[in-house]
Amino acid sequence: MNRRRFIAGMTAAGLTGTASAFSFFGLFGDDEPTAVELYPRRPLKASRRAFSVDESPTDEADAIGYTNFYEFGTEKGDAQRYGERFKPEPWRLTIDGECERPGDYTLEDILKPHPLEERIYRLRCVETWSMVIPWVGFPLADLLKRFAPTSRAKYVAFETLYDPEQMPGQRRAVVEWPYREGLRMDEAMHPLTLIAVGMYGETLPVQNGAPLRLVVPWKYGFKSIKSIVRIHFSEKLPVTTWNQLQPDEYGFYANVNPAVDHPRWSQARERPVGGWRRRDTLPFNGYAEEVAHLYHGMDLAKYF
Ligand SMILES: Nc1nc2c(c(=O)[nH]1)N[C@H]1C(S)=C(S)[C@@H](COP(=O)(O)O)O[C@H]1N2
Ligand SMILES: [Mo]
Numbered sequence: 001m002n003r004r005r006f007i008a009g010m011t012a013a014g015l016t017g018t019a020s021a022f023s024f025f026g027l028f029g030d031d032e033p034t035a036v037e038l039y040p041r042r043p044l045k046a047s048r049r050a051f052s053v054d055e056s057p058t059d060e061a062d063a064i065g066y067t068n069f070y071e072f073g074t075e076k077g078d079a080q081r082y083g084e085r086f087k088p089e090p091w092r093l094t095i096d097g098e099c100e101r102p103g104d105y106t107l108e109d110i111l112k113p114h115p116l117e118e119r120i121y122r123l124r125c126v127e128t129w130s131m132v133i134p135w136v137g138f139p140l141a142d143l144l145k146r147f148a149p150t151s152r153a154k155y156v157a158f159e160t161l162y163d164p165e166q167m168p169g170q171r172r173a174v175v176e177w178p179y180r181e182g183l184r185m186d187e188a189m190h191p192l193t194l195i196a197v198g199m200y201g202e203t204l205p206v207q208n209g210a211p212l213r214l215v216v217p218w219k220y221g222f223k224s225i226k227s228i229v230r231i232h233f234s235e236k237l238p239v240t241t242w243n244q245l246q247p248d249e250y251g252f253y254a255n256v257n258p259a260v261d262h263p264r265w266s267q268a269r270e271r272p273v274g275g276w277r278r279r280d281t282l283p284f285n286g287y288a289e290e291v292a293h294l295y296h297g298m299d300l301a302k303y304f
Contacts, residue, residue: 034065034077034080034081035060035061035062035064035065035080036080037064037205038079038080038083038084038086038205038206038207039086039088039205039206039210041198041202041203041204041205042202042203043201043202044116044136044197044198044201044202044203045116046116046117046118046136046198046201047115047116047117047118048115048117048118049117049118049119049120050117050119050191051119051121051191051192051290052118052119052120052121052134053120053121053122053132053286055120055122055132056132057120057131057132057133057134057200058131058132058133058272058273058274059274060199060200062131062273062274063131063133063199063200063208063273064199064200064205064207064208065077065080066129066131066273067079067080067207067208068125068221068222069083069169069207069209069226070169070174070175070179071160071161071167071169071170071177071179071226071227072086072167072168072169072207073168073169074169074174077207078169079206079207080206080207082168082169083167083206083207085165085166085168086166086167086206086210087166088204088206088210088211088227089107089211090106090107091106091107091211091212091229092104092105092106092107092229093105093107093110093228093229093230093231094229094230094231095147095230095231095232096230096231096232096233097153097157097232097233097234098149098150098152098153098233098234098235099147099148099149099150099153099233100147100148100149100150101146101147101148102147107211107212110143110212111197111212113142113146114138114142114143114195115138116136116137116138116197116198117136117137117138118134118135118136118201119134119135119136119137119194120132120133120134120135121133121135121192121194121215121217122217122285122286123215123217123221123224124220124221124256124270124281124285125220125221125222126220126221126222126250126254126262126267128265128267128269128270128271128281129270129271129272129273130270130271130272130273130281131272131273132272133199133200134199134200134201135194135196135198135199135215136196136197136198136199136201136202137194137195137196137197137198137212137215138194138195139191139193139194139195140188140189140193140194140195140214141188141189141190141191141193143195144156144188144189144231144233147231147233149185149233150233152235153185153233153234153235154184154185154234154235154236155182155183155184155185155188155233155234155235155236155237155238156182156183156185156188156231156232156233156234156238157180157181157182157230157231157232157233157234157238157239157240158180158181158182158214158225158228158230158231158232159178159179159180159225159228159229159230159232160178160179160180160225160226160227160228160229161178161227161229162177162178162229175241175242175244175245176241176244176245178229179225179226179241180225180238180239180240180241180244181214181222181223181224181225181240181241182234182237182238182239182240182252183216183223184294186294187216187291187294190290190291190294191290192216192217192218192287192290192291193214193215193216194214194215194216194217195212195213195214195215196209196212196213196214196215197211197212208226209224209225209226209227209228210227211227212227212228213225213226213227213228214226214228217285217287218255218256218284218285218286218287218288218290218291219253219254219255219256219285220250220254220255220256222241222242222250222254223254237252240252242254248263249262249263249264251303251304252303253295253300253303253304254304255284255291255295255300255304256281256282256283256284256285257283257284257300257304258280258281258282258283259283259300259301260300260301260304267281268280268281269281
């Protein structure tokens with residue numbers, strides 16, 4: 001809070017130019033990471049490292065500090081500032097729609113059969129910053145198979161908890177709550193698509209989507225929905241939060257693509273959080289070899 005007052009003071013003193021120049025380099029400014037932990041994290045045992053990239057992970061303090069989680073507010077780090085009432089346990093998930101075993105499950109039921117893996121993935125936000133994060137989780141496909149999706153299940157939709165008591169950012173209708181995301185069935189079943197329950201060898205902090213979230217490394221970060229309470233199999237393309245809000249800026253697919261600019265900025269390059277050098281953004285965020293075939297024959301400028 002003191003820091004925020006300090007920034008406000010600088011604004012009044014006409015020093016904002018300086019502040020935003022620093023902020024551009026990720027050093028300072030309204031986006032400054034606040035790497036607090038609101039909930040005790042526990043160590044997690046994970047073994048395999050399939051699909052991990054050969055890059056050094058972003059500093060943990062940046063990865064748990066520089067976070068977007070609109071349920072707590074629209075500024076980076078608002079989940080750490082306003083998340084003290086959020087309770088990641090006990091937690092329940094509803095699985096419904098086009099599947100043979102719908103139901104209401106405890107988090108323990110959901111997690112029990114799945115051995116945990118560590119996977120070091122790139123993360124590219126649509127806002128042009130990027131990170132490299134060692135997630136701990138398991139393939140979404142292994143979870144979905146347990147509910148026996150029917151042949152009519154063409155898509156999988158996800159929802160975040162809606163509870164303004166726990167998530168005060170939901171008192172304002174900045175987006176239509178709950179936050180929703182979705183994948184085509186083949187994207188959801190792809191071995192890269194992960195349910196994460198941890199990062200950096202411990203359970204997820206509140207701000208990164210405790211107790212469980214989606215991670216789809218070849219898509220812009222907003223697809224990787226946090227704090228999931230519902231998974232719904234559907235025949236029709238699901239409504240998704242950013243696409244519903246601004247359909248010409250955020251597509252349903254949201255595959256990372258340096259050749260298709262956001263209407264208000266270029267997507268050709270990115271700024272690794274905590275680093276000094278900008279770098280080229282890669283098609284499908286570097287995962288083209290694994291996933292480009294899913295979009296064979298599709299016009300990626302139209303289905304962006
Ligand atoms: N429920 C929910 N999920 C969300 C968001 C959000 O605001 N609410 N932000 C998204 C965005 S824009 C990004 S870039 C990633 C960021 O994940 P991280 O904070 O763990 O790096 O989470 C995504 N998942
Ligand atoms: Mo994002």
